[in-house]
Structures are given as structure tokens and as C-alpha cells.
Amino acid sequence: xxxxxxxxxxxxxxxxxxxxxxxxxxKKSIQFLLKRGIExxxxxxxxxxxxxxxxxxxxxxKFKYKLNLSTYFYAILKFRSIVFHxxxxxxxxxxxxxDNLIFEETADFEEExxxxxxxxxxxxxxxxxxxxIIADFYFHRMSLKEIAEKNGYTSDFIRVKKVRCLQKxxxxxQNSKGYEEILxxxx
Numbered sequence: 245x246x247x248x249x250x251x252x253x254x255x256x257x258x259x260x261x262x263x264x265x266x267x268x269x270x271k272k273s274i275q276f277l278l279k280r281g282i283e284x285x286x287x288x289x290x291x292x293x294x295x296x297x298x299x300x301x302x303x304x305x306k307f308k309y310k311l312n313l314s315t316y317f318y319a320i321l322k323f324r325s326i327v328f329h330x331x332x333x334x335x336x337x338x339x340x341x342x343d344n345l346i347f348e349e350t351a352d353f354e355e356e357x358x359x360x361x362x363x364x365x366x367x368x369x370x371x372x373x374x375x376x377i378i379a380d381f382y383f384h385r386m387s388l389k390e391i392a393e394k395n396g397y398t399s400d401f402i403r404v405k406k407v408r409c410l411q412k413x414x415x416x417x418q419n420s421k422g423y424e425e426i427l428x429x430x431x
Contacts, residue, residue: 247313254302254313266295269314273321280325285422290328294321305387306308374409381406 253261270291281400297320301307307316367375380386380394391422392402417423 251313253300253411254299257299257303262299263315269295269317276318276321277325280329282325282328286328290321290324294324297324303414304385306385337343362420362423365420366413366417370409370413372407374412377402377406378413 250261254265273294274284274287277290278284282290294317298307298313298317301316301320324358335378356358367378370378376395377391380391381388388399388402388406392399395402397405
């Protein structure tokens with residue numbers, strides 16, 4: 245099945261499209277997860293959760309058909325495998341020594357605090373317009389068209405403005421003290 249037709253079918257919740265995507269990605273996904281040290285039953289659960297997330301993102305409009313479906317799906321799969329390993333690591337440490345769990349939670353809190361600080365630095369560097377567009381798009385889940393109507397601009401203007409704002413945000417964070425350290429921490 246052609247990918248654009250598959251995508252359209254997934255939007256409509258077409259059973260054949262879902263089945264086709266499932267069959268196309270299942271073996272590769274399970275092998276990918278097994279190579280990452282995840283047991284088969286957990287790999288099957290992660291695959292199912294990732295597929296559900298993909299379908300939800302397609303239906304909600306969060307995924308726009310600009311990327312290859314498989315590429316986007318593997319990004320979700322990889323993220324879920326990282327989360328799985330983090331949870332498993334915390335669980336095994338707590339079984340061995342509860343003091344280690346407290347240390348790990350403190351480290352996670354400090355890491356989140358460091359990341360939050362970088363995000364704040366990036367946001368403060370943006371104009372009020374940029375902060376409003378980013379907040380509307382990412383936090384309030386507004387479409388570019390809705391943001392444009394709210395602010396009296398065209399959708400094309402908002403799209404370009406959003407890209408420029410995100411570039412400034414990214415550059416500010418990447419040039420901030422502590423960025424390299426956070427980036428190089430183990431997952």
C-alpha cells in the first residue's frame with residue numbers, strides 16, 4: 245500500500261490500514277527493542293503503546309504527513325524504550341538499596357531542574373510574540389490557523405514566525421552554560 249494512502253487510512257481508523265502498518269513494522273520493531281535489551285513481552289507492550297500513540301498523534305493532527313510514517317513511529321518507539329529503561333533502572337535500584345533510589349530521585353530532580361533552567365533561559369531570550377506563539381502552539385495545542393486568527397495574521401506568517409522563534413530558542417539554549425553537560429548525561 246502506498247504510504248500516502250496508508251496515512252489517509254490511519255486517519256480514518258481504517259482496519260486494513262492499521263493491519264498493514266502493524267504487519268509492516270512489527271518484526272522490525274520487536275527486533276529493535278530486543279537489541280536494546282528489552283524482553284520480548286515488554287517489547288510487545290512497548291510496540292502496542294507506540295502504535296496507539298502514533299494513531300492518536302495522527303488523529304489529533306499532532307503528526308503532519310511531512311515525515312515518513314516509519315521514521316516517526318521509530319522515534320516514538322525509541323522514546324518509549326528509553327522511558328522503559330529508566331523505570332526499570334529505578335526499580336532495580338530500589339530493590340537493592342533504598343538509599344540509592346533516594347539518590348537517583350534527587351539526581352533526576354536536579355537534572356530536571358537544570359533542564360528547566362535552560363528552557364527558561366531560552367524563553368526569556370524570545371520576544372513576547374514568540375513566547376505567545378510557542379505557548380499557543382505547544383501548550384494550548386492551537387493550530388497555526390487558530391493562532392493566526394487570534395493574532396490577526398496569515399497562517400503562513402505564523403508558520404515562518406514560529407520557525408524563526410524556535411531557531412532563536414534553540415540557539416540560545418545551545419549557547420547556554422551547562423547545555424553540553426546536560427546533553428552528555430547518560431539516559
